Amino acid sequence: MAKCEICNKGQHFGIRLSHSHRRTNRVWKPNIRKVRLEVNGVKKSMYVCAKCLRSSKVGKTA
Numbered sequence: 001m002a003k004c005e006i007c008n009k010g011q012h013f014g015i016r017l018s019h020s021h022r023r024t025n026r027v028w029k030p031n032i033r034k035v036r037l038e039v040n041g042v043k044k045s046m047y048v049c050a051k052c053l054r055s056s057k058v059g060k061t062a
Helices: 050-054
Strands: 012-017 023-028 032-039 042-049
Touching: 032 050, 042 050
Parallel strands: none
Antiparallel strands: 012 023, 032 042
């Protein structure tokens, strides 16, 4: 699973709890996008979460 290369966000683990109180494991995955960015004048593709894209922490190239 890819991580966000800006904020280092990855998977989180927890427990799913049914109505009858049976417990099973579950995973929350971040919304990771592969985007082309310009870093120090060089275009490269990175894995970035949607929250970092919305908050303008990075600027996408055309």
